[in-house]
Amino acid sequence: MEVVGTNLPHPVAKFLVPDVIFGIGVLSEVGQAARRQGAVHVLVVSDKGVAEAGWTSEVLRHLTEAGVSAELWDGLTPNPKDHEVAAGCGAYLESGCDVLVAVGGGSCIDAAKAIAVLATGAGQNAGGAGNAGIAGYAGVGKVTGPLPPTVMVPTTGGSGSDVSQFCVVTDTERRSKITIGARALVPDISVTDPRALTTVPHDITAYTALDVLSHAIESYLSLAASFLTDTHALTAIRDVCEHLLPALDHPGDLQPRERLARSSLQAGLAFSNALLGATHAISHQLGGLTDLPHGLLNAILLPHVMEFNAAVATSRLADVAGAMGLRTGLMTPQEAADAAIQTVRAFAGKAGLPTTLREIGVDCSQLDHVARSALCDAYIVTNPRPVDEADARAICQAAW
Numbered sequence: 165m166e167v168v169g170t171n172l173p174h175p176v177a178k179f180l181v182p183d184v185i186f187g188i189g190v191l192s193e194v195g196q197a198a199r200r201q202g203a204v205h206v207l208v209v210s211d212k213g214v215a216e217a218g219w220t221s222e223v224l225r226h227l228t229e230a231g232v233s234a235e236l237w238d239g240l241t242p243n244p245k246d247h248e249v250a251a252g253c254g255a256y257l258e259s260g261c262d263v264l265v266a267v268g269g270g271s272c273i274d275a276a277k278a279i280a281v282l283a284t285g286a287g288q289n290a291g292g293a294g295n296a297g298i299a300g301y302a303g304v305g306k307v308t309g310p311l312p313p314t315v316m317v318p319t320t321g322g323s324g325s326d327v328s329q330f331c332v333v334t335d336t337e338r339r340s341k342i343t344i345g346a347r348a349l350v351p352d353i354s355v356t357d358p359r360a361l362t363t364v365p366h367d368i369t370a371y372t373a374l375d376v377l378s379h380a381i382e383s384y385l386s387l388a389a390s391f392l393t394d395t396h397a398l399t400a401i402r403d404v405c406e407h408l409l410p411a412l413d414h415p416g417d418l419q420p421r422e423r424l425a426r427s428s429l430q431a432g433l434a435f436s437n438a439l440l441g442a443t444h445a446i447s448h449q450l451g452g453l454t455d456l457p458h459g460l461l462n463a464i465l466l467p468h469v470m471e472f473n474a475a476v477a478t479s480r481l482a483d484v485a486g487a488m489g490l491r492t493g494l495m496t497p498q499e500a501a502d503a504a505i506q507t508v509r510a511f512a513g514k515a516g517l518p519t520t521l522r523e524i525g526v527d528c529s530q531l532d533h534v535a536r537s538a539l540c541d542a543y544i545v546t547n548p549r550p551v552d553e554a555d556a557r558a559i560c561q562a563a564w
């Protein structure tokens with residue numbers, strides 16, 4: 165029997181997702197989550213800001229109540245560095261830990277993943293990656309696992325790293341960020357309690373939300389997008405556009421914070437499986453060079469990359485405009501795409517963010533290096549429009 169339609173292209177869709185626990189008050193489940201992973205003694209990876217807000221001690225208490233002993237390691241800074249994760253790996257191995265629990269923003273979660281990679285020495289035999297430290301695992305598929313079990317507790321509405329198969333670490337020798345991608349990096353359990361977002365300061369709330377918006381838009385436009393990722397990307401765009409400004413105006417109000425936490429989760433599910441594009445490829449290089457906040461760099465670059473991609477992604481950008489709540493019914497696809505770009509530009513301004521790289525101290529002489537190295541980033545290959553060095557330089561200059 166002939167199967168009708170077999171001559172049409174049918175792209176394969178894959179979708180990896182951890183065990184997800186989401187809701188107000190679910191932090192109390194972290195102890196049982198660690199126990200389900202066989203935890204006896206866990207390393208809690210966190211930072212001082214999260215500890216001051218009280219979330220680290222609450223997690224430690226829930227672990228103790230579940231009969232799990234824990235050790236705190238908080239020796240990392242924003243944009244986690246290669247030597248910091250090496251030190252964290254030392255702490256993990258020396259204390260005989262068996263599970264990693266990260267409590268914090270993307271930096272803490274990425275650091276926990278990198279510690280897991282180093283602790284296992286995964287892939288070392290295959291490619292000698294272990295000899296080069298964490299930088300030896302840069303790229304996709306070099307980590308073969310299995311890794312130590314991980315429980316991720318995000319406390320900002322941003323990185324999506326708690327559900328993704330990627331981690332980003334700063335290579336301090338090359339002053340660049342490396343992206344490591346592997347199925348083994350998908351955490352075992354993600355526990356999101358939106359209460360944690362109520363203690364995030366104004367600027368970090370804006371940065372992380374713009375990071376979420378760039379995850380959602382870049383994954384929706386990605387060459388690897390599928391029906392399984394599209395739905396999460398569009399819902400995340402809607403939620404972040406609707407709830408960021410109320411969250412900034414009323415920081416203690418749980419309702420908009422809960423929606424930002426959802427948008428972070430859904431954008432994370434989308435980009436983990438569809439990957440990203442030129443915004444992240446360029447911002448990783450700028451971040452490695454300058455240590456500026458990741459979400460802020462994305463906020464500035466995103467509208468320029470959308471403009472660059474508009475020539476090949478008009479209808480997808482028109483969908484983005486619809487998800488943003490714009491009245492696109494009487495617009496042509498081109499007009500709707502333009503409206504989406506203008507909305508992103510205005511949105512960052514309304515959130516109080518600078519809109520040029522110059523304003524945040526990026527030196528014009530750095531842009532050539534950034535453009536060159538962006539072409540080596542893992543996310544450049546899924547940008548919908550091919551990017552060469554001149555294109556990347558033009559995007560950087562437009563954003564400067």
Ligand SMILES: [Fe+2]
Pocket residue numbers: 323375379444458462
């Ligand atoms: Fe990001």
